[in-house]
Amino acid sequence: MSATEATQKDVNGSEPELNRVIGPRLLLLFIVGDILGTGVYALTGSVAGEVGGAAWAPFLVAFVVATITAFSYLELVTRYPQAAGAALYTHKAFGIHFVTFLVAFTVMCSGITSASTASNAFAGFLNDGFDLGFEVGGVGILVTALAFMALVAAVNFRGVGESVKANVVLTLVELSGLLMIIFIGLYAVTQGNADFSRVVVFESPSDKSTFFAITAATSLAFFAMVGFEDSVNMAEECHDPIRDFPKMMLTGLGVTGVIYLLVSITAVALVPVGDLTDPAKGQALTQVVAAGAPDLPFDTIFPFIGMFAVANSALINMLMASRLLYGMANQDVLPRVLGKVHRTRRTPWVSILFTTAISFALIIYVVRASASEEGATSVALLGGTTALLLLCVFTVVNIALIVIRRRPSDHQHFTAPTVLPYVGAITCAFLAGPWARSEEQQEQYVIAGFLLLAGLVLWVVTWLVNRGGRAKKTGFRDIEHLED
Numbered sequence: 179m180s181a182t183e184a185t186q187k188d189v190n191g192s193e194p195e196l197n198r199v200i201g202p203r204l205l206l207l208f209i210v211g212d213i214l215g216t217g218v219y220a221l222t223g224s225v226a227g228e229v230g231g232a233a234w235a236p237f238l239v240a241f242v243v244a245t246i247t248a249f250s251y252l253e254l255v256t257r258y259p260q261a262a263g264a265a266l267y268t269h270k271a272f273g274i275h276f277v278t279f280l281v282a283f284t285v286m287c288s289g290i291t292s293a294s295t296a297s298n299a300f301a302g303f304l305n306d307g308f309d310l311g312f313e314v315g316g317v318g319i320l321v322t323a324l325a326f327m328a329l330v331a332a333v334n335f336r337g338v339g340e341s342v343k344a345n346v347v348l349t350l351v352e353l354s355g356l357l358m359i360i361f362i363g364l365y366a367v368t369q370g371n372a373d374f375s376r377v378v379v380f381e382s383p384s385d386k387s388t389f390f391a392i393t394a395a396t397s398l399a400f401f402a403m404v405g406f407e408d409s410v411n412m413a414e415e416c417h418d419p420i421r422d423f424p425k426m427m428l429t430g431l432g433v434t435g436v437i438y439l440l441v442s443i444t445a446v447a448l449v450p451v452g453d454l455t456d457p458a459k460g461q462a463l464t465q466v467v468a469a470g471a472p473d474l475p476f477d478t479i480f481p482f483i484g485m486f487a488v489a490n491s492a493l494i495n496m497l498m499a500s501r502l503l504y505g506m507a508n509q510d511v512l513p514r515v516l517g518k519v520h521r522t523r524r525t526p527w528v529s530i531l532f533t534t535a536i537s538f539a540l541i542i543y544v545v546r547a548s549a550s551e552e553g554a555t556s557v558a559l560l561g562g563t564t565a566l567l568l569l570c571v572f573t574v575v576n577i578a579l580i581v582i583r584r585r586p587s588d589h590q591h592f593t594a595p596t597v598l599p600y601v602g603a604i605t606c607a608f609l610a611g612p613w614a615r616s617e618e619q620q621e622q623y624v625i626a627g628f629l630l631l632a633g634l635v636l637w638v639v640t641w642l643v644n645r646g647g648r649a650k651k652t653g654f655r656d657i658e659h660l661e662d
Contacts, residue, residue: 209430211349212405223462230381262505271578315549348490363444
């Protein structure tokens with residue numbers, strides 16, 4: 179059965195379908211670009227600070243955990259090749275409006291928060307790259323970040339074809355930066371400048387056991403592996419999602435996993451861990467290139483590579499968030515107006531406007547907060563909370579697959595190994611626990627609680643709006659029946 183034959187509930191009448199323009203190659207680049215994002219650029223030094231020279235180990239564990247959950251996503255997206263991803267699968271499994279809404283709200287928050295933070299980072303990289311002299315948290319950074327997000331919204335509205343083509347260019351640029359680091363590492367080996375004995379040295383600054391130190395570092399590294407789940411929200415814009423997703427998602431995970439391992443090994447082999455974790459000595463990967471190829475002006479090149487990397491993250495996350503809202507509106511879980519599709523561009527324009535408005539508010543918060551040390555800590559905790567919420571979502575997705583498997587399917591689809599959803603649910607739930615976080619990171623649970631409380635308020639509003647719409651629709655049917 180092809181993707182176009184898959185049925186879905188249509189509560190928005192004769193809205194046009196989304197434009198199917200994503201083939202297997204574009205899908206692969208979308209997944210690779212989404213996973214790479216900004217995580218590895220920012221997290222290599224932090225992960226090394228948790229476990230010492232064995233920085234590759236948390237990335238390897240995170241890769242394994244992500245791949246296990248990816249198998250669950252693959253079975254679900256080929257069963258239900260529709261937009262909305264995790265929220266749709268939760269709705270199909272449990273049919274509880276409140277649970278579905280919370281999952282949708284959580285995923286949307288993770289995407290918009292990530293994109294808003296990336297906009298602030300983009301403005302910072304632009305400021306550094308062109309030496310504009312904007313103050314951190316100042317008006318110049320704020321205007322630049324808002325203008326960048328408006329540009330992302332315009333590309334998003336223009337069409338998924340244009341968006342994915344932009345993703346191709348951005349992905350190739352950010353990929354070139356990581357390949358540069360790997361090749362510099364190989365060159366340093368030939369010159370005798372690499373010390374691979376450091377790669378097997380485990381050190382925990384907090385005196386944790388090896389198991390819990392790697393667990394804490396894995397919860398950090400896991401943030402660099404997420405992104406593959408965004409792609410399932412684009413299912414209705416793929417040529418043949420049932421055929422293409424399994425091969426492309428597993429290939430994308432494999433490519434990024436190998437790159438992460440090579441980058442982390444190269445970093446530790448070329449630069450002592452103490453230097454990688456010292457912000458006074460510069461960004462970790464900048465130090466790596468400086469040590470392996472001191473004559474290369476990477477400190478000048480890096481802001482521009484970073485600019486492309488965060489731009490890619492913002493574009494992909496806003497694509498995901500708008501398609502998530504569109505898909506949930508078509509399932510009658512969110513207000514139906516969010517399911518409106520522009521008849522010319524064939525993009526979910528109301529959802530794009532809605533998510534962009536939220537991102538503007540978050541950008542103002544993020545930019546203003548970054549001006550103070552306390553605010554910068556809050557921004558970092560917000561990023562950690564995103565990872566925490568996604569781990570909770572992954573736990574729910576794995577459980578949803580276990581429930582859905584009890585029902586027959588009306589078409590052929592990818593089938594994950596039987597045990598993997600159980601393993602995925604357990605490992606993701608474990609990494610979401612307080613034992614997987616440092617004392618400073620425990621505040622993530624407080625932030626998550628406030629976000630879920632906001633979600634509860636929005637759920638009540640949505641329920642009342644949709645209830646009124648259903649009553650009105652029923653009333654029209656009754657009137658028509660009486661007239662007959």
